[in-house]
Amino acid sequence: MPRNVNKEVIKQADAADCPLPLTRLNTAECRSETLAENQKREVKTIPAPADFPGMRSVVTFYLCYLPCMCLGVACVACVSLWCSRWRGGFAWDGSARQFNWHPVLMVTGLLVLYGNGAVLYRIPLTWGQNKLPWKLLHAGVMLLALLFSVLGLCAVFDFHNAAQIPNLYSLHSWIGIATTALFAMQWLGGLVVFLLPCSTMSLRKLLKPFHVWMGASILSLSIVACISGINEKLFFVLKGSVNGSQPYSLLPPEARFGNFLGILIVAFGLAVLGILSNSKWQRPEPNTEGVAYRPLHQEEDE
């Protein structure tokens, strides 16, 4: 029983860790097996290119990735449309029109740009290439996402201060500010540990799972902050007493649109988390154990 189990474990490891056909062939070649066993393996297990699990995995990836990107674009379009059509548009003058930048910048930065930056390494197109440019792009997209988020916070703080509304009292605001703070720490930590030449390869290997888990947690918190914020805003503005507007409970068009935006946000977030959680779509990492530290310009992969 244990013999069968462990042989299968090795077989499964091949399929999971060698997602590209070429890599899979190399695995069979490089395994420390007898020649007879190698020949038997080649005859029995190498399928036609179209049947490679890796190829299927790549196709499945794009079938998930492309709709996910469309959901992200839809989130940005819908939050912009909500603020421009129902909430009076945009300005930077301390008025409610300045507040409108808050949902747009947070959804664009802390959710959509962040989600795109998070799944960058999962794109199979990038796997055969030097990792450094993609690492710089990952850091760049995340920096842009962070700047959008900080600007989004400035918009709401300015509006609150001008209208003499206290800052940071609601659970939404606590979750939102904590998410942005964690994001800033994650970005700085990522810069120091994974990009700048001041950390060892062993430290990078040690901290990578934590960086990945923290990244997914920040995205989850971002979804929580977005949904609680939209819910709160719809209760604030749809009171049924100001300017003859219908109350939220009667589900006027703005309420239905806001709820629909919330569902889009949840769908985008869960799709990104789904892509991140699929081990078959992780960038294959080469041997780094025992490799001496290499500074940034010499680095290819870790």
Add this chain to the structure above:
Amino acid sequence: MPRNVNKEVIKQADAADCPLPLTRLNTAECRSETLAENQKREVKTIPAPADFPGMRSVVTFYLCYLPCMCLGVACVACVSLWCSRWRGGFAWDGSARQFNWHPVLMVTGLLVLYGNGAVLYRIPLTWGQNKLPWKLLHAGVMLLALLFSVLGLCAVFDFHNAAQIPNLYSLHSWIGIATTALFAMQWLGGLVVFLLPCSTMSLRKLLKPFHVWMGASILSLSIVACISGINEKLFFVLKGSVNGSQPYSLLPPEARFGNFLGILIVAFGLAVLGILSNSKWQRPEPNTEGVAYRPLHQEEDE
């Protein structure tokens, strides 16, 4: 370069897939290697028991699992305390005291019991044993969680109907009802596919990753629903005009306690999602490829 890379991939597969010391020894024995290579491997790589990555992994698991369970207990205690101390306690008479069952039952069922049921297979104590009793316990805990959630929904529907408040209009309610519906479908699907003797082993293997991803998504949605619900409730009850209560914006004790409860909920949810996402803590699954379907009473593992 490819030779090194692929040898390392196999090494890493050993560490990840064979978390128990005994299993790890068996892996070396069962691998299709020459005798000389096996001997070399044994001399070079078998560490002292305390150094086994599997043993470290098990210890790390319990260091995460036990605080996570404490967070769950704290969530149930705090939501009960909030409703009994500040919201007037509990009843089942259509009043606001019936509403109080809603947060308590949802947090207990859809979050804490659900989270406990989800991580059940990750407990290393269960790995060396027949899977069926643990599968029945997983289904049982999840059924209890579902019953608590449905009862929690009944509490709020009854209260709304008695007070003539419309049901299901807010984004919180849309997310909450969708989460409970997905949970019910997930439970029924899990029963049919993974427990009852009416599905094939290949179907189980095919659907298992989807079941796991959907399970984690339902937990994420549950966190979103809990946070948006607490945020909404605190705005409803802390208006600063009824019975001389202070407004939410001045952060009276109830507001601070409610926000603290929200943070506990987020911490518990992220801890459970972190445990679920760690591949080293997944129950090792034996070979099932090509195994004919076995009915429930004969089944040991899939």
